[in-house]
Amino acid sequence: DQQVKQNSPSLSVQEGRISILNCDYTNSMFDYFLWYKKYPAEGPTFLISISSIKDKNEDGRFTVFLNKSAKHLSLHIVPSQPGDSAVYFCAASASTGNQFYFGTGTSLTVIP
Amino acid sequence: DTEVTQTPKHLVMGMTNKKSLKCEQHMGHRAMYWYKQKAKKPPELMFVYSYEKLSINESVPSRFSPECPNSSLLNLHLHALQPEDSALYLCASSQGAYRAAGNTIYFGEGSWLTVV
Numbered sequence: 617d618q619q620v621k622q623n624s625p626s627l628s629v630q631e632g633r634i635s636i637l638n639c640d641y642t643n644s645m646f647d648y649f650l651w652y653k654k655y656p657a658e659g660p661t662f663l664i665s666i667s668s669i670k671d672k673n674e675d676g677r678f679t680v681f682l683n684k685s686a687k688h689l690s691l692h693i694v695p696s697q698p699g700d701s702a703v704y705f706c707a708a709s710a711s712t713g714n715q716f717y718f719g720t721g722t723s724l725t726v727i728p
Numbered sequence: 729d730t731e732v733t734q735t736p737k738h739l740v741m742g743m744t745n746k747k748s749l750k751c752e753q754h755m756g757h758r759a760m761y762w763y764k765q766k767a768k769k770p771p772e773l774m775f776v777y778s779y780e781k782l783s784i785n786e787s788v789p790s791r792f793s794p795e796c797p798n799s800s801l802l803n804l805h806l807h808a809l810q811p812e813d814s815a816l817y818l819c820a821s822s823q824g825a826y827r828a829a830g831n832t833i834y835f836g837e838g839s840w841l842t843v844v
Contacts, residue, residue: 650832659732659818659835660771705770709831715784716822716833718770 619643620708622719630727635693637722639706642687646708650716651680651691654703663704664691696726731755732836734819740842743809749839751802751819760802761833762794763818771818771835777802809843816840 621640629635639649647668652660666673666680666689673680679692693700706719732753741747751760759778763771776784777796791813793805802819816838822831 648831652835656767657816657838657840659734659816659820659838662832662834665832703768707833715773715776720770721768723768 618720619646620706620717620719622704622706622722624722625720626723626725628725628727629696631698632695635691635696635700635724635726637691637693637704637706637724639689639691639719640687641689641708641717643708643710643717644687645710646717647711648709649680649682649689650707650709651678652705652707653700654705654721660705693724696724698726698728700724701726732819732821732834734817734836734839736839737837738840738842740844741806741809742844743811745809746805746807748806749804749817749819749841751804751836752800753819753821753834754800755821755834756799756823757821757834758799758824759822759831760796761818761820761822762792762802762804763820763835765816765818765838775804806841809841811843814842 650665651663654660664675664678682689703721703723705721707716709716735750762774765771774788775794780796791808795803818838819836820833822833
């Protein structure tokens with residue numbers, strides 16, 4: 617039962633343009649959401665998070681948007697850089713539990 | 729400092745060997761995790777330790793045996809593994825397991841295990 621879904625396995629974007637990665641979830645108890653970036657054969661690196669009390673959080677080139685009614689979040693990267701090429705995972709957790717649920721990942725390629 | 733340190737980075741072992749993966753964090757986190765990850769797949773939860781006690785075991789085969797000697801250390805003992813167990817094994821930690829909201833989980837760089 618996949619509670620967090622990333623329906624786009626891959627995305628290609630030109631350097632300098634905006635990258636938008638999407639994530640959907642099904643569990644209404646989730647109240648904290650995170651994005652991770654992963655290079656091959658390395659552990660995921662935390663990028664940015666958002667609490668359910670917010671609808672937007674920004675950190676430099678990275679902005680996460682949360683639409684609770686749609687159970688949808690997105691990560692915007694602008695401007696995109698070749699070094700952003702990696703697999704991006706979204707994750708969710710609920711304050712009632714101690715697990716983090718991961719999406720299946722989106723492989724982003726930024727074309728120079 | 730958001731560092732989770734894992735050793736070794738690479739390990740090749742035979743199916744009859746016994747080996748261990750080690751993990752260390754000094755962030756004062758009280759929850760530590762073992763995940764398994766195959767290429768282009770999400771991390772798959774294996775075990776969660778909360779306040780040095782095993783709180784979640786996701787039906788992992790007994791050939792994987794976790795150990796939490798203290799709040800900073802987490803080991804994964806490996807014995808009689810199968811070739812399909814070859815994967816990236818990730819250790820992670822977070823501040824507090826029972827209040828997951830607002831907690832961020834931080835991963836180590838992983839131990840790449842190959843079973844031959």
